[in-house]
Amino acid sequence: MEAGKPEKLIVNGRRLDGRRPDELRPLRIKAGVLKRADGSAYIELGKNKILAAVYGPKEMHPRHLQQSDVAVLRCRYNMAPFSVEERKRPGPDRRSMEISKVIREALEPVLFLHLYPRAVIDVFIEILQADAGTRTAGITAASVALADAGIPMRDLVTGVSAGKVDGTVVLDLMKEEDQWGEADMPIAVMPRKKRITLLQMDGNFTPEEFRQALDLAFKGIDLIYEAQKEALREKYLPSLQEEKGEEK
């Protein structure tokens, strides 16, 4: 089990990939990458590559699943068989079903679901390449895709993970740190009001470390939130110029 474990995960205050404890991995978000979806987004966070697609609001079938007063949000988190080193058996499993559920619960609070009673909004999160922190990056991408689909939202949702490796509290764990570290805490937030919509933890923190990790996560979220907004603006910026030009 310990095979391949590096002796130290942090050397001279630098992590295995050269980051400082409070640094994120390189981040890239692009909105509107799928033509046939109502909304979509692609995110790269370090070696993570994730595609999110949104369909809806649309009529809910089967009808008995309709909610007469609100729209239903359905989420599917799925890892591609080639997303990890050892081929993952395709299809939903215990882990991905749980993650789908927590992602749905992380996204629900920002949506005005009562605007579309009897309808359904489908969110698909496909992990093309995984390197720890896929559920939080998936949430980040999914909320951009929801906004891209024109679905009314109170705010975006931004996710990031914090954890502990070699006794140091770090931001945005990568695979090695997730595997050999002492704690991993994915967290999703509605950044405007700093409301937490997802908080899970695996491993051990002292109360003091927990607070440190939370602070660190919020710092990371601020950066990712800006990238999300930028991705949305980037897609529509040409339309802004056009509207201005037409006014004359």
Place this chain on the structure above:
Amino acid sequence: MLFVGNRELVVPGKLLADGDYFAGEGTFIEDGKVFSSVVGLTEIREKNVSVISLQGRYIPRRGDRVIGIVTDTHPYGWTLDLNSPYTGNLMASELAGRKVDVFREDISKLLKTGDAVLAEVKEVDERWRVQLSVGERGLGKIREGRLVEISPAKVPRVIGRKGSMLKILQETTGCRLEVGLNGRILIRGKDPAKVNEVVEAILLIEREAHLSGLTDRIKARLEGKK
């Protein structure tokens, strides 16, 4: 106090105004402040703040002119697909313009599955059940013409400022257009070549809805082919 200019690109959760402002479409109020709920362009008219969404499905509203396609016949009328999360309902008596005894008359003679209908949204109830009406002149079953489907969010571009784009499309080609706010557009014209030109132009508008000088380019394109 306003935090944005007019026609500014905003994203969900952006603070737009604080204080004595009315929250229009595409916005919501939280703690007395107005925020944007969609990606779109702000529109500020005196004390009204709204955001025009750049994406999204068609949501039926009373008074909208739409083009529906019959998906089902039920005992008293038809269910129409409106290119929306919600289907429309058209009563047989509404279409016939008189009382219809559904026990004696076979209403399936009036409309069949797949037929297109130009209609107006008569009523939308709190459960989003949509009633359609065809009372006004020109409304009713569509018997001829070409139907084009585009994204409902881009329909305003086809109409243009105060109908300018629509006017160009009609005057330069001699075709008549009926624009359904649900993204379906009916083109009627004698010359099939002209109809094709309009279809091409509309698809171009949809593709380039975000680019500037669109009205002029469409005009040049259509006039050049005269």
